[in-house]
Amino acid sequence: EAQVTQNPRYLITVTGKKLTVTCSQNMNHEYMSWYRQDPGLGLRQIYYSMNVEVTDKGDVPEGYKVSRKEKRNFPLILESPSPNQTSLYFCASSDPTDSYNEQFFGPGTRLTVL
Amino acid sequence: GQQLNQSPQSMFIQEGEDVSMNCTSSSIFNTWLWYKQDPGEGPVLLIALYKAGELTSNGRLTAQFGITRKDSFLNISASIPSDVGIYFCAGPRDDKIIFGKGTRLHILP
Numbered sequence: 001e002a003q004v005t006q007n008p009r010y011l012i013t014v015t016g017k018k019l020t021v022t023c024s025q026n027m028n029h030e031y032m033s034w035y036r037q038d039p040g041l042g043l044r045q046i047y048y049s050m051n052v053e054v055t056d057k058g059d060v061p062e063g064y065k066v067s068r069k070e071k072r073n074f075p076l077i078l079e080s081p082s083p084n085q086t087s088l089y090f091c092a093s094s095d096p097t098d099s100y101n102e103q104f105f106g107p108g109t110r111l112t113v114l
Numbered sequence: 115g116q117q118l119n120q121s122p123q124s125m126f127i128q129e130g131e132d133v134s135m136n137c138t139s140s141s142i143f144n145t146w147l148w149y150k151q152d153p154g155e156g157p158v159l160l161i162a163l164y165k166a167g168e169l170t171s172n173g174r175l176t177a178q179f180g181i182t183r184k185d186s187f188l189n190i191s192a193s194i195p196s197d198v199g200i201y202f203c204a205g206p207r208d209d210k211i212i213f214g215k216g217t218r219l220h221i222l223p
Contacts, residue, residue: 004156033211035213040123040215041215042120042202042213042214042215042216043157043202043204043213043216044213045210045211045212045213048209048210048211050209056209058210059210059212090156090157092156096209099145099162099164100145100147100162100164100206101206101211102147102159102162103149103157103159103204103211105156105157105158106156107155107156108154108155108156
């Protein structure tokens with residue numbers, strides 16, 4: 001089954017404790033992306049990657065890191081989480097040669113930073 | 115950053131009613147996309163629009179690409195309970211994907 005998986009689905013942590021949210025896709029997509037969803041703010045793109053070893057900032061990259069060492073994986077790293085990073089996070093992948101770059105989303109990771 | 119303005123922010127309607135929502139931008143988009151997010155899940159693409167003035171249907175959903183390329187409309191006819199969720203408009207801008215803030219649809223029994 002074609003899918004995007006994220007782990008963990010739920011995470012409660014404390015300020016300053018480094019964490020990684022994993023993302024994996026099995027559709028051989030070149031484009032991968034991370035979004036955060038906050039009430040009243042919609043979906044905002046954090047980082048995206050056009051291909052292996054190529055990553056770029058989205059609209060809200062501060063406080064986040066990503067890496068793309070393999071085509072299928074795109075982990076999101078919070079080196080020193082803060083309470084304002086409490087949010088619902090989505091990973092997505094797509095084929096950028098597709099005429100409209102349809103994003104296929106994972107199930108989401110709900111992060112709480114105390 | 116780039117903004118897509120969606121309205122209304124939320125809607126409360128009776129089952130069976132028609133729904134209309136829109137999305138506007140201060141700049142031109144060459145593609146408009148409409149996604150739906152069911153409660154507890156990630157968004158899923160509903161409709162994609164490529165040409166100014168284009169009208170596209172998907173079952174009870176109809177979307178239009180505004181002639182100015184700065185807006186788009188989504189209509190849902192004869193709403194049913196499973197239409198509940200958040201509807202997002204989106205558009206590609208350079209290599210990024212820009213999403214609106216969403217319209218949350220509630221259906222009253």
